[in-house]
Amino acid sequence: MRVLVVEDDEEMAQTVGVGLRKAQMTVDIALDGLTGLERAMINDYDVIVLDRDLPGMHGDEVCTKVIAMESRSRILMLTAASMPADLVHGLGLGADDYLAKPFDFSVLVARISALARRTQPAHPPTLRHGDLVLDAAKRVVYRGGRQLQLAHKEFGVLEVLLAARGRTVSAEELLERVWDEHADPFTAAVKITISRLRAKLGDPPIVRTIAKSGYQI
Numbered sequence: 001m002r003v004l005v006v007e008d009d010e011e012m013a014q015t016v017g018v019g020l021r022k023a024q025m026t027v028d029i030a031l032d033g034l035t036g037l038e039r040a041m042i043n044d045y046d047v048i049v050l051d052r053d054l055p056g057m058h059g060d061e062v063c064t065k066v067i068a069m070e071s072r073s074r075i076l077m078l079t080a081a082s083m084p085a086d087l088v089h090g091l092g093l094g095a096d097d098y099l100a101k102p103f104d105f106s107v108l109v110a111r112i113s114a115l116a117r118r119t120q121p122a123h124p125p126t127l128r129h130g131d132l133v134l135d136a137a138k139r140v141v142y143r144g145g146r147q148l149q150l151a152h153k154e155f156g157v158l159e160v161l162l163a164a165r166g167r168t169v170s171a172e173e174l175l176e177r178v179w180d181e182h183a184d185p186f187t188a189a190v191k192i193t194i195s196r197l198r199a200k201l202g203d204p205p206i207v208r209t210i211a212k213s214g215y216q217i
Contacts, residue, residue: 001116001156002026002177004045006036006062007078008054016049016108023109024139024155028181033057040066044176045073046116049108050095052079060093067094074115078103113137127162129217132206134162143201153178154197157190161207161217170214 003025007013010031017027028043030036033054040048040062048066052059063075074096096118097111113136127134133142136159141148150158156178161169171190175183183189194215198207208216 001046001113001159002028002044002180003047003049003112003116004028004030004036004039004043004073005049006030006033006054006059007049007051008032009051016105019105020109020112021152024152025112026152026156026178026180033059033062037062037065039181040071040073041069043181045071046177047074047076047112049076049078049112052077063093063095074118076111076115078108127159129162129206132162132201134159148200150197150200151193153189153193154200157193157197158201161215164217166217168210168213168216173214 001024003020005013005016005020005027007016007029008031013029013031017029020027028039028045030039034056036048036050036054037057039045050059050063054062059077059079063077066073066075075094077095077098078101079098080101096115099108099111127136131144134155135141139155141150141155141158157174160174160177174190175187179189194207194209198205201207206217210216
């Protein structure tokens with residue numbers, strides 16, 4: 001799951017970013033509205049966490065422009081304005097959800113996760129293949145009843161592959177959906193992560209390499 005946090009309070013933005021990464025999300029951060037819009041135009045985000053009172057370009061305008069782009073990204077307004085009229089206004093602009101500051105971080109994570117599920121074809125929160133079970137809500141993976149300790153990228157890759165339901169997923173798609181904007185498109189990161197994931201999943205092998213196409217469960 002890839003998330004863009006647009007928040008001008010750098011301390012808060014970094015704190016949210018750290019927390020979301022701990023929740024196995026890939027996070028990019030923008031500290032003003034113009035930068036946020038630019039990144040939303042370049043990258044394919046599942047969810048954009050958007051403050052309203054931003055320098056450079058107001059969050060309302062950013063929201064309107066993202067909606068006009070017909071982006072698949074879901075927008076969660078994160079703002080100090082908590083009156084019902086503010087909520088109605090934000091949702092009226094096209095935002096998908098609205099959360100007032102201060103907020104409970106577990107609620108933020110839950111809402112982002114719920115919004116992200118809308119950006120992809122619907123799939124159950126628990127993904128299964130044989131004796132392999134991935135619980136997307138709890139961010140845990142089991143195989144043969146044993147919990148696996150997966151790194152952030154390994155979990156993200158496995159979730160995308162399981163959700164594809166047998167479809168071959170290209171390395172480019174995995175790089176776009178699991179890595180952040182700093183990822184080098186020519187890197188071997190996907191191949192290395194797949195190798196580590198296979199080692200942790202154990203036998204019998206569950207991730208196949210499809211020549212010149214990508215990877216498949």
